[in-house]
Amino acid sequence: MKHTNTIGEAASASGVSAKMIRHYEKIELIEAAERTNSGYRLYTPADIHTLRFIRRARNLGFSVDDISELLDLWKNDTRTSKDVRRVADGHLVALRAKAAEIHSMIDALEQLFDGCTNDERPDCPILDDLADAAKPARPKQVGHKFGFERVC
Amino acid sequence: MKHTNTIGEAASASGVSAKMIRHYEKIELIEAAERTNSGYRLYTPADIHTLRFIRRARNLGFSVDDISELLDLWKNDTRTSKDVRRVADGHLVALRAKAAEIHSMIDALEQLFDGCTNDERPDCPILDDLADAAKPARPKQVGHKFGFERVC
């Protein structure tokens, strides 16, 4: 008797929802699970280990494509540290780019907030700026990747 | 004779693609444009101003729902600065949360990189960690049977 688990058990053991396990099977990130006579999917501890691998990689923000590659490397005896580095490094570069993008949004928004009264008056530099970024209300300069020179 | 422009002109003047202008009309973010006899959309300078507003807000990462609200406030004489602040503040909170999330991914990934040799060897703490996060993270000081410091 194999030690097998239902999809619900695999889900709670791995942290991957049953929905997503079926999804990962459909997109062929994981192999199709064995089935009972009645069609229920069965998962071995090794399968659950793989699912946990996937969930951890997702937590680090890896895309499914990246994870597919990482899984291949994980199970490939001839892999090299370099191979893994390449995948992880590409992701790190993307993460840092995303972080920079978000920070420039935050910076621009914070600048707008500086001039905002936050009261009952209708005047609002935030709207003014969105309506016309060229209008010089406050000569506070901010370098911005989106080309906003004048920010609130 | 009104000063009107085709959708292509409005697109290049506003920075919003023609595709997206039609899309914004369909989802009712903007009002349906006037049409020529032959069905071409026509845009006034005011329309283009609105489109630029939208593009700037998108550049700051506002969702379409947020922008819809901001547009209403922009055109609403009875708005208060507070109203705008509420929308912008909510977005800022979300941006900061996203930034924190990404930074925790970056930190975790950088930690894994510390132990990675980036060479031809198959050992890799990145994969090890994904496979089992409970395993002692970076056993740098553990002796290797070949005398190598077991890194990556």
Place this chain on the structure above:
DNA sequence: ATAGGGCCTCCCATCATTGGAAGGTCAAGG
């Protein structure tokens, strides 16, 4: 035997954006 809960498949929605296909319209030049 019946109720409940878990499982199955299939479809749809998100969010903003892009792409393509198939066809109509317009201006300029031969």
Place this chain on the structure above:
DNA sequence: CCTTGACCTTCCAATGATGGGAGGCCCTAT
């Protein structure tokens, strides 16, 4: 007048990861 090419129209689909729900089967406990 007719072709050409740029522009416009609508509709449909896909992206990526995930969730929700409907309708139906399976298994176990009462």
